Amino acid sequence: MDLFSNLALGFATAASPANLLFCLIGVLLGTLIGVLPGIGATATIAMLLPITFQLEPVSSLIMLAGIYYGAQYGGSTTAILINMPGESSSAVTAIDGYQMARNGRAGTALAIAALGSFFAGTVSTFLVALFAPPLTEIALEFGAAEYFSLMIVGLVSSVALAHGSVVKALAMVALGLLLGLVGTDIYTGTPRFTLGIREYSDGLNFVALAVGVFGIAEILRNLESEKTREVLMARVSELLPTKEDFKRMFAPVIRGTAIGSALGVLPGGGAILAAFASYTVEKRLSDRPEEFGRGAIAGVAGPESANNAGAQTSFIPLLTLGIPANPVMALMIGAMIIQGIVPGPNVATEQPALFWGIIASMWIGNLMLVVLNLPLIGLWVKLLKIPYFVLFPIIMAFCSIGVYSVNANVYDLYAVAFFGLIGYLLLKLRCEPAPLLLGFVLGPLLEENLRRAMILSRGDPTTFVTRPISAGLLFIAAIVLVVVFLPAVKAKREEVFVEED
Amino acid sequence: MKAISFDTTNALCGSILTAVGLFFAWQSFGLELGTAFRMGPGYFPLLLSVVLTLLGVIILVQSARVNHEPMGPIAIRGMLFILPAPIFFGLTVRGLGFVPAVFLTALIACFASHRMKPLWAVAVSLGLAIFSVAVFSYGLNLPFERFGPWVRF
Numbered sequence: 001m002d003l004f005s006n007l008a009l010g011f012a013t014a015a016s017p018a019n020l021l022f023c024l025i026g027v028l029l030g031t032l033i034g035v036l037p038g039i040g041a042t043a044t045i046a047m048l049l050p051i052t053f054q055l056e057p058v059s060s061l062i063m064l065a066g067i068y069y070g071a072q073y074g075g076s077t078t079a080i081l082i083n084m085p086g087e088s089s090s091a092v093t094a095i096d097g098y099q100m101a102r103n104g105r106a107g108t109a110l111a112i113a114a115l116g117s118f119f120a121g122t123v124s125t126f127l128v129a130l131f132a133p134p135l136t137e138i139a140l141e142f143g144a145a146e147y148f149s150l151m152i153v154g155l156v157s158s159v160a161l162a163h164g165s166v167v168k169a170l171a172m173v174a175l176g177l178l179l180g181l182v183g184t185d186i187y188t189g190t191p192r193f194t195l196g197i198r199e200y201s202d203g204l205n206f207v208a209l210a211v212g213v214f215g216i217a218e219i220l221r222n223l224e225s226e227k228t229r230e231v232l233m234a235r236v237s238e239l240l241p242t243k244e245d246f247k248r249m250f251a252p253v254i255r256g257t258a259i260g261s262a263l264g265v266l267p268g269g270g271a272i273l274a275a276f277a278s279y280t281v282e283k284r285l286s287d288r289p290e291e292f293g294r295g296a297i298a299g300v301a302g303p304e305s306a307n308n309a310g311a312q313t314s315f316i317p318l319l320t321l322g323i324p325a326n327p328v329m330a331l332m333i334g335a336m337i338i339q340g341i342v343p344g345p346n347v348a349t350e351q352p353a354l355f356w357g358i359i360a361s362m363w364i365g366n367l368m369l370v371v372l373n374l375p376l377i378g379l380w381v382k383l384l385k386i387p388y389f390v391l392f393p394i395i396m397a398f399c400s401i402g403v404y405s406v407n408a409n410v411y412d413l414y415a416v417a418f419f420g421l422i423g424y425l426l427l428k429l430r431c432e433p434a435p436l437l438l439g440f441v442l443g444p445l446l447e448e449n450l451r452r453a454m455i456l457s458r459g460d461p462t463t464f465v466t467r468p469i470s471a472g473l474l475f476i477a478a479i480v481l482v483v484v485f486l487p488a489v490k491a492k493r494e495e496v497f498v499e500e501d
Numbered sequence: 502m503k504a505i506s507f508d509t510t511n512a513l514c515g516s517i518l519t520a521v522g523l524f525f526a527w528q529s530f531g532l533e534l535g536t537a538f539r540m541g542p543g544y545f546p547l548l549l550s551v552v553l554t555l556l557g558v559i560i561l562v563q564s565a566r567v568n569h570e571p572m573g574p575i576a577i578r579g580m581l582f583i584l585p586a587p588i589f590f591g592l593t594v595r596g597l598g599f600v601p602a603v604f605l606t607a608l609i610a611c612f613a614s615h616r617m618k619p620l621w622a623v624a625v626s627l628g629l630a631i632f633s634v635a636v637f638s639y640g641l642n643l644p645f646e647r648f649g650p651w652v653r654f
Contacts, residue, residue, distance in 0.1 A: 054642075054643065165560070167556055167559050167560055167563070168514065168556075168560060170556055171518050171553060171556040171557060171560065174522075174549050174550075174552045174553040174556060175518070175521065175553060177549050178525050178546060178549050178550065178553065181545070181546050181549075185532075185542035187542070188533070188541070188542050190532060190533070190542040192528075192532060192542055192543075192546065193525065193528055193546070216583060216584070216587075219579070219583055220576045220579045220580060220583060221576070223576040223578070223579030223583070223613055223614060224573065224574045224575070224576045224579070387616070388614075389611075389614035389616045389617045390617075390621075390625055392583070392610060392613065392614070393607040393608075393610040393611045393622070393625055393626065393629065394607070394625070394629055396583060396586045396587070396606065396607065396610035397586075397590075397603050397606050397607040397610070397629050397633065398633075399587065400586065400587045400590035400591075400603075400606050401590075401603065401633060401637060403587070404590065404591070404594060405637070405643050405645075408644075410591035410592070410594070410595070411591075412591075413587045413588060413590055413591030414587075414588055414591055416587045417584045417585070417586075417587050417588045420583070420584055420587075421580070421584055424576070424580070425517075428510070428573075428575065429510055429511075429513060429514035429517070430510060430511075430514070431514065447545045450540070450545060451540045451544075451545070454537060454538060454539075454540060455538065455539060458538060459536060459537045459538025459539075461537065
């Protein structure tokens with residue numbers, strides 16, 4: 001079987017001592033920073049991105065993927081212990097997880113979250129391995145028009161899943177696309193929007209933008225009002241769930257995995273949506289719906305499995321099409337480009353070891369999380385007590401070192417400060433930065449494919465709707481936009497995102 | 502008659518986006534536009550800036566209708582100390598060298614919080630400088646000069 005020989009190659013790559021070590025480091029670093037307050041997965045990866053550039057491409061992507069799961073795991077830990085989700089997709093976990101912790105069952109909640117995530121991770125890794133290759137085949141048929149339309153779908157979905165106003169999210173996409181165009185025009189070599197600064201003729205540095213908009217803006221927001229956080233549990237005891245608990249988490253985990261795997265593929269951040277969907281489903285199906293919100297096991301098991309499965313399958317569009325499904329995947333694309341890999345359908349055929357190595361490392365990373373983190377929970381709890389004012393000088397120093405180490409270009413550091421200011425301004429104006437980052441990454445690609453498609457069709461814009469795949473994709477994008485603007489959905493959407501904050 | 506009430510945040514947001522859109526549009530006009538068949542470097546940016554400007558105007562118009570919660574506190578002190586930190590690092594990393602630059606960058610960032618005591622700040626920065634040089638310079642072998650020409654005797 002092709003699948004098994006491919007997976008064998010993947011495991012051989014991912015299980016080399018060096019790659020295992022980087023996977024471990026990634027998972028630990030990710031959890032560490034995910035647990036630390038005030039920094040989510042995106043900011044974590046943005047900050048740690050530069051560290052990985054010194055490594056081999058495979059090792060660096062494996063480590064980044066590890067950071068991603070680790071940060072997600074750390075996010076659920078803080079959601080359960082201090083009712084502060086480290087990132088939006090574990091917001092649902094906080095609802096019932098924190099209540100479980102208050103009932104003295106913190107250990108069980110953490111174990112359920114970890115085991116559910118591991119199960120979901122295992123299943124969805126296989127799904128990625130199963131579905132990525134055929135999708136790659138389809139993607140190879142894609143022309144410029146299809147790519148353009150596909151990116152439009154991605155951008156529109158990111159708008160649909162952003163917090164707050166849809167119009168603002170659309171504006172963020174447009175702004176991101178424009179910022180992505182700063183630099184030299186690929187066809188004519190004309191410098192664009194560089195304001196005459198030669199250092200920006202290669203475009204704005206992606207790492208500087210990500211670190212500034214996600215990392216530094218986050219720090220500034222945390223500095224607005226410095227409160228002391230209360231850590232609920234000094235000691236976490238009784239890690240292992242009872243037989244009864246296992247029985248009650250079994251079905252939710254399966255359903256969560258299915259929901260998460262399906263929704264994760266959607267461009268635009270399916271993991272968050274998956275967690276919410278799973279919670280709703282569990283509440284509907286439960287024979288004890290009154291328990292939800294008061295510490296229901298299904299309310300932790302379902303969403304945690306769903307968001308982990310979604311996190312995993314969101315690699316499918318990245319690996320097959322080179323289109324990021326969420327801001328973290330956008331960061332991965334940035335990392336690949338800096339490593340000299342052009343993300344897209346060719347990765348699977350040209351670099352099979354890289355492609356399958358990443359897939360295999362997903363499973364290994366999940367295994368490490370379960371094995372390492374359950375015993376280490378005591379340590380993570382201690383970390384929660386570190387006061388914030390000690391953390392951010394450390395973060396600032398690492399950001400500076402990291403960004404500088406990418407190109408040894410001091411202008412990148414000035415850009416960090418500038419984007420930090422912009423990011424904070426956007427936060428204050430209640431604009432979501434995720435669509436901006438997605439737009440920034442896709443900007444040059446979108447323009448290139450638009451121009452190529454127009455040249456191929458001799459200036460006839462109907463090419464986007466006469467080619468069937470392209471037309472289908474644009475149709476999806478249009479439906480998503482219409483649905484988002486429907487009054488009923490709009491009200492519901494606001495409700496969901498308010499709950500999340 | 503009721504006075505028109507503006508949502509300050511959205512009004513500000515709309516005006517800024519409109520201004521940015523207009524700025525990009527103005528810049529795009531300086532570039533060759535080309536035709537839809539053969540787009541020049543200015544075609545797509547102009548399209549985007551028009552969209553951005555329109556969206557900005559929509560946000561501005563909508564801001565006159567609803568009143569949301571106020572913007573909340575602004576981290577003035579944070580901005581004053583956090584934002585200069587990477588700039589300072591950029592200005593000094595070549596001259597002072599890696600170790601002093603990390604130490605001073607962290608020290609500047611420390612003062613963004615009013616809770617940080619000076620002694621703590623020095624201790625944290627010192628620890629950080631030692632840690633960074635061990636990890637990045639000795640551990641990862643990044644090609645940084647540990648002490649630059651400004652502090653050499």
